[in-house]
Amino acid sequence: MIYEALLAPFVEFEFMRRALVGALALALAAGPIGVFLMLRRMSLTGDAMAHAILPGAAIGFLVSGLWLPALTLGGFVAGVAVALASGLVTRLTRLGEDASLAAFYLVSLALGVTIVSMRGSNVDLMHVLFGTVLALDDGALLLIGAIATVTLGALALMYRPLVLECVDPVFLGSVSRAGGVVHLAFLVLVVANLVGGFQALGTLLAVGLMMLPAASARFWARDVTGMIAVATAVGMASGAVGLLLSYHWELPAGPAIILVAGGAYLVSLLVGPERGLLRLAFPGRHLEA
Amino acid sequence: MAATAIRFENVTLGYGRHPAVHHLAGEIAPGSLTAIVGPNGAGKSTLLKGVVGALKPLQGRITLSTGARTRIAYLPQASELDRAFPISIYDLVAMGLWGSRGLFGGIGRADRPRIEAAIAAVGLSGFESRAIGTLSGGQMQRALFARLLLQDAPLILLDEPFTAIDAKTTADLLGLVRRWHDEDRTVVTVLHDIEMVRGTFPRTMLIARELVAHGETDVVLRPENLLEARRMVEAANDRAPICAQA
Numbered sequence A: 001m002i003y004e005a006l007l008a009p010f011v012e013f014e015f016m017r018r019a020l021v022g023a024l025a026l027a028l029a030a031g032p033i034g035v036f037l038m039l040r041r042m043s044l045t046g047d048a049m050a051h052a053i054l055p056g057a058a059i060g061f062l063v064s065g066l067w068l069p070a071l072t073l074g075g076f077v078a079g080v081a082v083a084l085a086s087g088l089v090t091r092l093t094r095l096g097e098d099a100s101l102a103a104f105y106l107v108s109l110a111l112g113v114t115i116v117s118m119r120g121s122n123v124d125l126m127h128v129l130f131g132t133v134l135a136l137d138d139g140a141l142l143l144i145g146a147i148a149t150v151t152l153g154a155l156a157l158m159y160r161p162l163v164l165e166c167v168d169p170v171f172l173g174s175v176s177r178a179g180g181v182v183h184l185a186f187l188v189l190v191v192a193n194l195v196g197g198f199q200a201l202g203t204l205l206a207v208g209l210m211m212l213p214a215a216s217a218r219f220w221a222r223d224v225t226g227m228i229a230v231a232t233a234v235g236m237a238s239g240a241v242g243l244l245l246s247y248h249w250e251l252p253a254g255p256a257i258i259l260v261a262g263g264a265y266l267v268s269l270l271v272g273p274e275r276g277l278l279r280l281a282f283p284g285r286h287l288e289a
Numbered sequence B: 001m002a003a004t005a006i007r008f009e010n011v012t013l014g015y016g017r018h019p020a021v022h023h024l025a026g027e028i029a030p031g032s033l034t035a036i037v038g039p040n041g042a043g044k045s046t047l048l049k050g051v052v053g054a055l056k057p058l059q060g061r062i063t064l065s066t067g068a069r070t071r072i073a074y075l076p077q078a079s080e081l082d083r084a085f086p087i088s089i090y091d092l093v094a095m096g097l098w099g100s101r102g103l104f105g106g107i108g109r110a111d112r113p114r115i116e117a118a119i120a121a122v123g124l125s126g127f128e129s130r131a132i133g134t135l136s137g138g139q140m141q142r143a144l145f146a147r148l149l150l151q152d153a154p155l156i157l158l159d160e161p162f163t164a165i166d167a168k169t170t171a172d173l174l175g176l177v178r179r180w181h182d183e184d185r186t187v188v189t190v191l192h193d194i195e196m197v198r199g200t201f202p203r204t205m206l207i208a209r210e211l212v213a214h215g216e217t218d219v220v221l222r223p224e225n226l227l228e229a230r231r232m233v234e235a236a237n238d239r240a241p242i243c244a245q246a
């Protein structure tokens, strides 16, 4: 019974195993990235970047059809270009980072949808927007695995300056010049993970696997390390549970994964010990000191 | 050690084309304890930003005998610290070691005693694992002083460190400033409390956009100098003529 429900789909079907591996690898890197995005108050930046990837991927699609390397490269270049451009505009002018990013990504999104619809069908557009987690080939898995590996390594290396850049940028500026480089490297990692994620989940859902587990983690852990651990666990569990739900109930797999992550967020919001709603409603009686 | 810690050569610092510090010259000796005094908008904070390198001079030069900027411990007036970030007092104070260790060097168990000693020196023992967002204003200032302690820098710049701090905390933190002076570090502090300057700081730099006076505190803080400093016109003028010395 339990075997039938939980293990059989993965044991019997290779596409389910591939999807599981892909989702787990994605969640592994998306967890810490999402936590840092959230702590830097850049949650919506992830979303904007996800849209910004679209025209690049669309041009790749125009040139090559649904051929992975072209889509990936196009998406990566477009994402980094938008990140750099809006960073530059913010630095040089008075437009805040949120506004300049919004400007760039809106144009990107419109451009991307236009390009895809010029050549492909609506089905292709759906692929790009919502991914095909149940059809991951070797190339896609390798790409996701490589991105996860590089991301974790890079985050471990720049963990400290990254934290410092969030907490006290002026202090970081006074002890080193690494601030700008770290900020940029982080944005590149965000783009890389979104590009990796859009193979499986599409541009729109990839960001969900970043932000929903991170937002959930805020209600369970007090410090950064704890949040990263919780976020990664929530992301991986959402991947596995989402795939099972989609298998048993014949739901689209990508959205199922994100919906499970969304469920985890709602539960955390309610019962999480760190200022979850229940805790706020019933704080207990006050202490002596 | 060189005969100067900081040398200002005809330094003009400002925002856009408006000078906030105008043609300032002078030297701050190594191991000296200097107060920077002047009315609001006099350019005191701007001057410190110039020293740490956050602001490039519009004209002139600031040279440091300590060489690298990373050997400066700087406490800004309004810290742009993100108090909502989930980090403990202990980790915040430990950041003081980052400058000397490099951003990628390890900070481990061996450093624990030093970090705890710094926290104890500012009277925050017992607060180690509290999140920074839960501290009061004065407690936060103590924590930042503990971080300065760990930075172990030869040059320390403090911008109005005792604003909104109670008498006891001020006395404690002022004790740390004296201790730094005894350890032969160069300390430059922006202050508004003239009595405190007279009591603790041997040297004073009085500025009001231009340098008004610089030297022994008792000489600099004479009434005629203070009066002159008060006469500064605060607002920048978009139609001001181009400075003849620019």
Ligand SMILES: Nc1ncnc2c1ncn2[C@@H]1O[C@H](COP(=O)(O)OP(=O)(O)OP(=O)(O)O)[C@@H](O)[C@H]1O
Pocket: B015, B020, B038, B039, B040, B041, B042, B043, B044, B045, B046, B047, B077, B234, B235, B236
């Ligand atoms: N970021 C900025 N952009 C434009 N003008 C600025 C900026 N910061 C300061 N100024 C102006 O430069 C002048 C000097 O400012 P500064 O902060 O150095 O004064 P201060 O001596 O530290 O004053 P206070 O005692 O109020 O802290 C002021 O007239 C101020 O309006």
Ligand SMILES: [Mg+2]
Pocket: B044, B045, B046, B077, B159
């Ligand atoms: Mg000031």
